[in-house]
Amino acid sequence: MNFESKTWVALTVIVALITMGLVYSYLKGFQEETGEFKEAVAAMVKIDEGTKLTPEMLKTVKIPSKYLHNQAVTDPQDIVGMYTNVDLWADEIILQGQVASSDNSSEMPYKIPAGMRAVTIAVD
Numbered sequence: 001m002n003f004e005s006k007t008w009v010a011l012t013v014i015v016a017l018i019t020m021g022l023v024y025s026y027l028k029g030f031q032e033e034t035g036e037f038k039e040a041v042a043a044m045v046k047i048d049e050g051t052k053l054t055p056e057m058l059k060t061v062k063i064p065s066k067y068l069h070n071q072a073v074t075d076p077q078d079i080v081g082m083y084t085n086v087d088l089w090a091d092e093i094i095l096q097g098q099v100a101s102s103d104n105s106s107e108m109p110y111k112i113p114a115g116m117r118a119v120t121i122a123v124d
Contacts, residue, residue, distance in 0.1 A: 035064055035065055035066055036064075036065050037062040037063060037064055037065065038062070038063060038064075038065045038068050038074065039060045039061070039062055039063075039074055040060065040061055040062075040063050040068055040069075040072045040073065040074055040093050040094075041058055041059070041060055041072070041073040041074065041075070041076050041078075041079065041093070041094050042058070042059055042060070042061045042091050042092060042093050042094060043057060043058065043059075043088040043089065043090055043091065043092050043094060044056070044057055044058060044059045044090065045057060045090050046087070046088065046089055046090050047084055047087070047088040048084070048087055049084055049085065049086055049087050050083055050084060051083065051084050052081065052082070052083055053079055053080055053081065053082050053083070053084065053099065054080065055076060055080055058076045058079070058080070058094075059076075060076060061091075061093070063093070069093065069095060071095040071096045071097060072093050072094070072095055072096075073094045073095065073096060073099075079094065079099050081101070082099040082100060082101045083099065083100055083101070084098060084099055085097070085098055085099060085100055086098050
C-alpha cells in the first residue's frame, strides 16, 4: 500500500467514527425525549372477532406514555374472559372499545350461555 491509499483508509475510518458518535448522541437524546414508559396489553397472536380472550393470547408491552392511547388496556386481567368486537392482529395494542363482556354487550352471541343455542323466529 502506498502513502496515498493509507491516507484515504485512515480518513475513511475517522469519518466513520465521527458519524457513529453523532448518530449515538442523536439516538440517546431521542430516547430521553420519549419520557417514561407505561405498560399496555397487546395481542400475542392474531385473534378473530368474537373470540373469548384467555391469558395465553395476551402480553404486556412497554410504550412511551406520550404515545399511549388513552383507551388502551393496561392490565390483562381486565379483559380476560371478554370477547373481541373486531379482529386483532399480533402485537396490536388492545383498546377498551375492541372488547366486550356478556354483561355490557348488546350483541346476542355474547349473552348466550356456554353449551346453549339461540333460535330466532320471524313474526309478522
